[in-house]
Amino acid sequence: MVSKYIKALALxxxxxxxxxVAINYLDDSRAGALANAIEERDLDLQASQQLFLYESVxxxxxxxxxxxxxxxxxxxxxxxxxxxxxxxEKNRLFPDTGLLKRRFLLQNVELYLLVTxxxxxxxxxxxxxxxxxxxxxxxCAECASQAAILDSxxxxxxxxxxxxxxxxxxxxxxxxxxQKYGIQKYPSLFFNSGKHDSxxxxxxxxxxxxxx
Amino acid sequence: MGIKPRTxxxxxxxxxxxxxxxxxxxxxxxxxxxxxxxxYINCVFIFAYIEYRHxxxxxxxxxxxxxxxxxxxxxxxxxxxxxxxxxxxxxPSRKEIIVIDDGSSDSSKKILSKISGxxxxxxxxxxxxxxxxxxxxKIAKGELxxxxxxxxxxxxxxxxxxxxxxxSPDVGAVTxxxxxxxxxxxxxxxxxxxxxxxxxxxxxxxxxxxxIMVTPGxxxxxxxxxxxxxxxxxxxxxxxxxEIAMRLQYNHYRIASSPESVIYTVVPNNLTHWFRQRTRWxxxxxxxxxxxxxxxxNPKYGEFGMFSFPFSLVADGLAILLIAVTVSANLENxxxxxxxVASWAGAGGNILGALPTGFSLHSSIYFYFFTIVLYSxxxxxSHNFVKDRLSVWKLPEIIFYMFVYGFFISFVxxxxxxxxxxxSDYTW
Numbered sequence: 001m002v003s004k005y006i007k008a009l010a011l012x013x014x015x016x017x018x019x020x021v022a023i024n025y026l027d028d029s030r031a032g033a034l035a036n037a038i039e040e041r042d043l044d045l046q047a048s049q050q051l052f053l054y055e056s057v058x059x060x061x062x063x064x065x066x067x068x069x070x071x072x073x074x075x076x077x078x079x080x081x082x083x084x085x086x087x088x089e090k091n092r093l094f095p096d097t098g099l100l101k102r103r104f105l106l107q108n109v110e111l112y113l114l115v116t117x118x119x120x121x122x123x124x125x126x127x128x129x130x131x132x133x134x135x136x137x138x139x140c141a142e143c144a145s146q147a148a149i150l151d152s153x154x155x156x157x158x159x160x161x162x163x164x165x166x167x168x169x170x171x172x173x174x175x176x177x178x179q180k181y182g183i184q185k186y187p188s189l190f191f192n193s194g195k196h197d198s199x200x201x202x203x204x205x206x207x208x209x210x211x212x
Numbered sequence: 213m214g215i216k217p218r219t220x221x222x223x224x225x226x227x228x229x230x231x232x233x234x235x236x237x238x239x240x241x242x243x244x245x246x247x248x249x250x251x252y253i254n255c256v257f258i259f260a261y262i263e264y265r266h267x268x269x270x271x272x273x274x275x276x277x278x279x280x281x282x283x284x285x286x287x288x289x290x291x292x293x294x295x296x297x298x299x300x301x302x303x304p305s306r307k308e309i310i311v312i313d314d315g316s317s318d319s320s321k322k323i324l325s326k327i328s329g330x331x332x333x334x335x336x337x338x339x340x341x342x343x344x345x346x347x348x349x350k351i352a353k354g355e356l357x358x359x360x361x362x363x364x365x366x367x368x369x370x371x372x373x374x375x376x377x378x379x380s381p382d383v384g385a386v387t388x389x390x391x392x393x394x395x396x397x398x399x400x401x402x403x404x405x406x407x408x409x410x411x412x413x414x415x416x417x418x419x420x421x422x423x424i425m426v427t428p429g430x431x432x433x434x435x436x437x438x439x440x441x442x443x444x445x446x447x448x449x450x451x452x453x454x455e456i457a458m459r460l461q462y463n464h465y466r467i468a469s470s471p472e473s474v475i476y477t478v479v480p481n482n483l484t485h486w487f488r489q490r491t492r493w494x495x496x497x498x499x500x501x502x503x504x505x506x507x508x509x510n511p512k513y514g515e516f517g518m519f520s521f522p523f524s525l526v527a528d529g530l531a532i533l534l535i536a537v538t539v540s541a542n543l544e545n546x547x548x549x550x551x552x553v554a555s556w557a558g559a560g561g562n563i564l565g566a567l568p569t570g571f572s573l574h575s576s577i578y579f580y581f582f583t584i585v586l587y588s589x590x591x592x593x594s595h596n597f598v599k600d601r602l603s604v605w606k607l608p609e610i611i612f613y614m615f616v617y618g619f620f621i622s623f624v625x626x627x628x629x630x631x632x633x634x635x636s637d638y639t640w
Contacts, residue, residue: 004256004259004260004262004263005256005519007255007259008252008255008256008258008259009252009255011255012248012251012252012255015248015251015582016244016248016251019244019247019579019582020244023579
């Protein structure tokens with residue numbers, strides 16, 4: 001007769017197997033959902049780029065209304081995606097978070113450049129971009145507060161668009177933007193052609209961005 | 213007593229060790245490991261239970277004489293009721309009652325003077341429960357000794373059912389099913405669930421594999437000649453009921469269990485008292501583990517040496533790990549969160565809006581699912597032992613037992629560990 005210790009070991013191994021498969025499946029689903037959200041942003045960006053390409057090929061056609069409408073429609077859940085990726089990265093929820101994060105950040109940079117170009121080409125005075133620099137490699141309490149304040153402002157002010165960039169990651173465009181705006185410390189904000197290198201309160205932000 | 217340098221060093225070493233474990237293996241694997249070991253231990257118990265449940269209680273051919281020894285210290289509130297319950301216990305052979313008043317300063321002596329038909333040893337000063345028990349045992353005439361606390365009330369049939377379990381000369385002691393007496397408050401109700409599981413399910417299955425580690429203080433029955441042979445209760449030990457059980461195992465005596473013998477005892481009714489009692493128990497376990505360390509993974513001691521004793525230590529280690537991992541995994545978040553709230557509030561933000569967002573569970577947390585299923589089974593089986601119905605009214609304490617109790621015990625282990633290293637005074 002098989003001893004209870006062997007039977008228990010066999011059952012434990014079965015449970016361990018089922019558990020690991022279940023965890024794998026759950027992690028895959030969570031990673032898959034994030035990857036899908038990023039994929040969708042990719043398609044949106046591609047569509048925007050095509051609009052600019054169209055503008056340069058068929059110069060003369062007024063594509064500005066379409067470009068502005070399209071960029072406006074991309075008011076995606078960027079901060080939600082970033083926070084999910086960062087949670088996953090911090091808690092080591094699943095592998096490849098680094099790759100997802102890099103793709104997301106590159107998309108963000110691209111979107112910022114497109115918005116800036118749209119403002120230049122089409123003069124979209126309504127759109128108010130806020131560039132926010134924070135550190136990725138260490139925790140900064142002020143930056144967490146600043147992020148929460150920015151989330152709150154974005155939710156209240158339709159025209160405000162926040163672009164959050166981790167200043168200490170080696171992404172060439174972010175490096176160039178830091179040079180351009182003279183960013184030295186975190187958190188730093190750049191909006192209305194001015195740099196703010198300390199925590200900016202919700203009321204100050206709202207009044208300076210003309211959102212009450 | 214202040215904190216000694218060795219305690220600080222031990223604390224720092226433990227934290228450093230745990231930090232290393234968390235960093236090297238990650239929280240993911242620690243949670244998986246924690247649950248898998250618990251699942252294995254519980255699976256062994258379930259298979260042992262499957263073998264055990266078909267066994268019937270033995271029927272004795274003769275009834276040995278018995279002496280009931282009751283150590284009492286300031287037990288005026290329960291003493292008379294306790295003696296009354298002992299008198300009402302049915303027993304077909306001679307039963308004597310010996311009460312040792314251990315220097316009580318309350319009205320215990322007066323109460324005892326009014327009760328006839330019992331032997332009383334009145335001590336002038338308090339010498340401890342173990343010494344009192346030994347004094348009682350030495351004058352006892354019975355072949356068996358029933359040691360009963362003065363705040364304990366056994367059921368009528370408890371003694372006969374327990375004595376029936378002395379079915380072979382190698383049975384040195386028999387334990388019963390200790391239950392919480394009239395549990396009213398939440399703390400008492402949690403202990404009711406805990407006692408049903410520990411003294412109902414676990415103790416019975418452990419007895420079947422001869423793995424019992426404690427003969428509960430409220431009531432246990434011993435062979436007098438065996439106690440004499442192994443040197444009576446250890447008067448220096450703070451958990452003499454555990455020490456005597458370990459010594460019985462060390463001397464190759466079996467400890468049987470009689471889950472059908474119900475013994476009611478008064479349990480701590482508030483958190484402070486409960487915490488203090490458990491801290492003493494676990495400190496006693498540290499002391500006894502050191503004393504009987506040679507039995508761990510020693511095949512000479514059968515399933516006690518190879519499974520019950522070592523795996524109880526593994527479970528203790530896991531309990532400490534559980535609290536340490538939980539704290540270390542969240543400590544950073546807690547500090548970060550307070551820093552965040554402070555600067556958010558300072559920046560004129562709405563404090564209510566600063567609640568944490570984006571909280572995500574680690575997938576390995578789902579391993580707790582299996583542990584919860586096993587624990588639910590244990591709760592069910594334990595209630596079956598005493599033919600108690602599981603009602604929805606018991607849900608709060610059952611839920612607490614399944615989800616929070618582990619953290620409480622974990623904290624008790626942690627405290628006991630450091631108090632023992634610090635050699636702090638024992639409190640009851």
